[in-house]
Amino acid sequence: MQRLDNHTLPDNAVVLTIDDGWVGTHRYALPILEQFGFPATIYITTYYANYGEPVFNLMVRYLFWKTRTTQLDLSSLDPQLSGDFDLTITTEREKAANLIITMGKHHYKAPQQTRLARRCASALGIDIEPLIKQRLLQLMTREEVRDADARGFDIQLHTHRHLPLSEAGIDVSREIRDNRRILQDWLPGKQFDQLCYPGGFHREGIWDTLREDEVAAATTCEGGLNTATTEKMALKRYLDEDDRPQLTFESDLCGMSAWLRR
Numbered sequence: 001m002q003r004l005d006n007h008t009l010p011d012n013a014v015v016l017t018i019d020d021g022w023v024g025t026h027r028y029a030l031p032i033l034e035q036f037g038f039p040a041t042i043y044i045t046t047y048y049a050n051y052g053e054p055v056f057n058l059m060v061r062y063l064f065w066k067t068r069t070t071q072l073d074l075s076s077l078d079p080q081l082s083g084d085f086d087l088t089i090t091t092e093r094e095k096a097a098n099l100i101i102t103m104g105k106h107h108y109k110a111p112q113q114t115r116l117a118r119r120c121a122s123a124l125g126i127d128i129e130p131l132i133k134q135r136l137l138q139l140m141t142r143e144e145v146r147d148a149d150a151r152g153f154d155i156q157l158h159t160h161r162h163l164p165l166s167e168a169g170i171d172v173s174r175e176i177r178d179n180r181r182i183l184q185d186w187l188p189g190k191q192f193d194q195l196c197y198p199g200g201f202h203r204e205g206i207w208d209t210l211r212e213d214e215v216a217a218a219t220t221c222e223g224g225l226n227t228a229t230t231e232k233m234a235l236k237r238y239l240d241e242d243d244r245p246q247l248t249f250e251s252d253l254c255g256m257s258a259w260l261r262r
Helices: 002-006 023-036 047-051 056-066 090-107 110-123 129-133 142-150 172-186 204-212 246-254 256-260
Strands: 017-020 041-044 071-073 084-086 154-157 194-196 217-219
Touching (some): 023 142, 047 110, 056 090, 056 110, 090 110, 142 172, 154 172, 172 204, 246 256
Parallel strands (some): 017 041, 041 154
16 A cells, blocks of 8 residues: 555556455465465455354355255244245245344354254255365364465455445444454454455445544455555455456456546
8 A cells, every 4th residue: 555655566566355264265275376476465354263163144045055945944943033934936045044144143153153054954954064074164264364374465354244334333343343353363463454345345434434443445346446546445456256257357457447438
């Protein structure tokens, strides 16, 4: 950010950023980045990482995507759930999954959420243990974050609970403080002043709060290039998505896309 402000960046400078801090980032992406000598910033969300548990909402959605079960009585999963759902109907399937996720997040901590997901998997006829054992829906642990930092990758903020900061009622300061507190415990002495908005969602009304919480810059998922005049609380990025043609991505990076939109 300092070099951007001071106009000292080299031509065609690119910053690689990776959101969330999935196990796959540590397992697969880091060795490839090291092979090519590419540095990167990894934005870490810490709630499930701190517990070492799978991300509950993604686990539940995976189960409902995978199942071939046609009927589900939610009361069989937990006393706080109720309703009999026809899972052959898409809207019913989505409603059932949403009820489980909402109840689990509001009433249980991560370990209890995992137990609820296991009961859900059993009711849906799915063996979830291989998924948990392989950590396919889990985030990097403290040891893996420390390893990434020791290997030269920049670790930064991504909120604690991965809540959409654009929504009213979200305690933005708490999300930043909790996130920073855990990362500082994992990496003592390191400065955490760069944020990536969860999902890229943000609103101008929270920028002053972020500055008060000593956030120097924040990245969105809005496509575009950044200059010294770009608002530091709304930095742009280009996403390397599966459905994005390579030629389009190259056009983004070289600035052609931005030039054509003028």
